Amino acid sequence: MIKATKVLGIIAVVIALVAAIGLTPTAVMAEKKPIKIGFIHTMSGPISMYGITSAAGAKIAVEEINAAGGVLGRKLELIVRDDKVNPEAGLREAKDLVLKEKVDFLAGTISSGVGMAISGYAKRAKKIYMINIAQSTRITEEKFNKYTFRFTTNGTPYFGKGPAIALAKTYKSKKIISLGYDYEAGKNALKEFKDTYLKMVPDAKIIDELWVPLGSTDFTAHIAKIANSGADAFYLASIYGGGELAFTKQAWSFGLYDKMKAVQPCAGDVETWGKVKQGDPYPKNALATCRYPFWAIKGEQNAKFVKQLREMTGLWPSYGSMDAYVIVYAIKAAVTKAGTTDTEKVIKAMETLKMDTFVGPVEMRAYDHQAMMPTWYGIMRFTPDLPFPHITDVGKLGAESYHTIDEIKKIRGE
Template identity: 65%
Template sequence: MKKRFVSSVLALIAVLCLGVTVHAAEKKPIVIGHIHSMSGALSMYGISSEAGGSIAIEEINAAGGILGRPLKMITRDDKANPEVGLREAKDLVISENADFLTGTVSSAVGMAVSSFAKKEKIIFMPSNAQSSRMTEDEFHPYIFRIATNSVVYWGYAPAIALANTKKVKKIISLGWEYETGKTALKQFKEKYLEMVPDAQIIDELWAPLGTTDYTAYINKIKNSGADAFYLAAVYGGGELAFTKQADSFGLYDQMLAIQPCAGDIESWYTVTKGGPFPKAALATTRYPFWAIDNPRSKVFVEKYKNKVGQYPSYGAMNHYNTIYALKAGIEKAGAVDTEKIIKALEGLTLDTLIGKVQIRAYDHQAMMPTWYGTMDYAEGLPFPHVVKVTPIGEEGYHTIEQIKKLRESK
């Protein structure tokens, strides 16, 4: 009788536990609509971003989710087209009931999604798009960026790095002729000429967005008499094409290159010694995992390598951090309530893969650092990367006073 009673109790406990497990699994998921370039020339950014976010979601769900609810990510391809990105954002919210929106690498797509998020009062967290306008003069309460922006990455950090190392006097620039390229050069000049007042940009060269043949521009740079050239917001396949051609013309042996995007590994992880790369270029990087002594980062790198088969980029880190920022905001708010989460995130200090980072309340911009150094090979990695990195933090961003003036001038 006693054995039968014990067996009955154990069976009841098992049923109750099973019921709890089933109930938890049946809880409505928190849906993250992820919009990114998953095909085409910029797919390297979309694929890495999605993978980084997936790792964060797997970790969070394995630990019980957020407020007992699982996370679910639905990814859509924006094809680097603002109209497509906007269409996908609308469908994610209307058809998939997305609670949050993340993603984009194209700033034009990011701006379109940001405008939609403002109208629909849904939080949007861009994971790659760098346009500072989203958090500065085009700011609204529903935008948060747990990533760098164009000020620190394209403009101020390269300028500070150059002023702290070389202090060259004559610079020629080449950029893609679009909003981010123009803004990048403007912000670089703003900071560098403040720090080295007797320097000058002797010429500005602009190539159509997506240019692949840079021969004419490289010849102009070589014959300009400049001490250095600055590459303004040319990235992805465009940067690869430029670098191969510049290397074949001996441009990197003739003058210093200031090539911000070169420091991120998306373009170079397949390059081995002997292949063309931005030799000795002064570059910035947003995730020098090889130089970061953080246990969480080391675990993330291994998980990413096992999942994707290569090293993680900054986009992977950004989206991983973004998912955990949402977790922190929701848990602090105590509910999946947009307005409460906004208040919870403002001024919050996050524990990221690169350490403690605060979200500035005024512009919802996380003070993510950027590192600089020169491009070379070093023991430990088979591809060229930034070596002997130096961090640039909040000093690389516009101050609140600067942003106030930008908003007032609209």
């Protein structure tokens, strides 16, 4: 048996040799080629807060992983580009990242148009592309390719099926009137809402469907119809962003939120209402969905992430920031599992990925490469805890709010 003193002596010699030739873990990692992530997002313009916070979320994850020794002894490197919410610009940046920067992975995007363009290129370039915001179900359903993965919700749990489940769990309203933008996403959202809700509450009915041209901001005539319809609740079908802000101000002036229940998908996201103060118009008492209610999620890791992101950007953390953080850890998990950055092997590892994250367990569905990211819902109110309106009485939805595999097979005509 080797004596303890001799073992300690050997260890001391090894440490001295390592120090002498500079082989610290950091130095060894620096000598290997980094694993590059090309992160394409909207970094300028009126919705740049999505890109800024998303890039910050990815950066936090990269820094944590590198500080812990990297991935397979290699550090991660994040290269951020601006897509300007333009498919041509996004595609151009994707090509440059792959051909010039030699990135191992592509990630990011808020625009579904940009996402569709990059997804098609990822297929041609045989490069893994991971979405952190873009919501169009078509990217992973009708237009599916094996190189594209989504680590965020899609439109189904957020605009259609999810709000229907939330309403059935919360109010069980019997007479509902809908208002939506007259385009594909609005029509699909209402169809999914109706199909789901009427199965869960069979004695309910949609008493009227109101439609406005895409981009409309004057809803006054439709608000009057809603108020006089005799409905218990109204549902907004894919009206969001500037349209939702305009609708809310007009509905607030009309007193609509005091007359009936409101179902406003996406009203719970901080990006829309983070600058609204007490006394300003907001969707008061509306049932809303939310993709990252950081104020309602317990745990030190979530609190640390929120603090870091606030310090880094001065902004409230978006759901895109959380999704980007998860994407970087998904890359770490899949590459570690595959034992390589080889694209085909990483795809197989990522298809069966199960992760414990600070928002709960996340599982990748192999059939459509859609991660079962949670969606939360609740009632919009002000509380003393935050300076902006946010969802309270928070509930959580999971895989049940997404299309099933059988539903996707029908959509694909299989």
